[in-house]
Amino acid sequence: MTDYFPNIPRIYTALSEWLACLILLLPLLKDRNRVLISCELFLALLIQAFLQHLVGTWPLPFWIPGMLLNILWMFLTIFFNWKAFGKKDYLFIC
Secondary structure (H helix, E strand, O other), X not given: OHXXXXXXXXXXXXXXXXXXXXXXXXXXXXXXXXXXXXXXXXXXXXXXXXXXXXXXXXXXXXXXXXXXXXXXXXHHHHHHOHHHOOHHHHHHHO
C-alpha cells in the first residue's frame, strides 16, 4: 500500500511551507532592516526543515499531528514577524 504514496522529499515540503509564509510576509516587511529579517526568515526555514525531518521519522499514524506541528510553526513564523504590521493585519493574514 505504501508504494502508492508519493515520496516527496521533506526538504521540498519545508521549502514550500516557508515560501507560503514569505508570500504573506514580504510585502509587509518593506520597512524593516533587511539583514535582520533575512536572518530571522532563514532561521525559520532551518527550523521548518528540522521539523519536517523530525516528523519524517514518526510512524505513519502520527502524520496528521506532524502536519499540525508544521502548520503551527508556519503561524509562529508569521506571528514572530507581526511587529511590522498591526494586530488587525495579523488576524487577517491568519
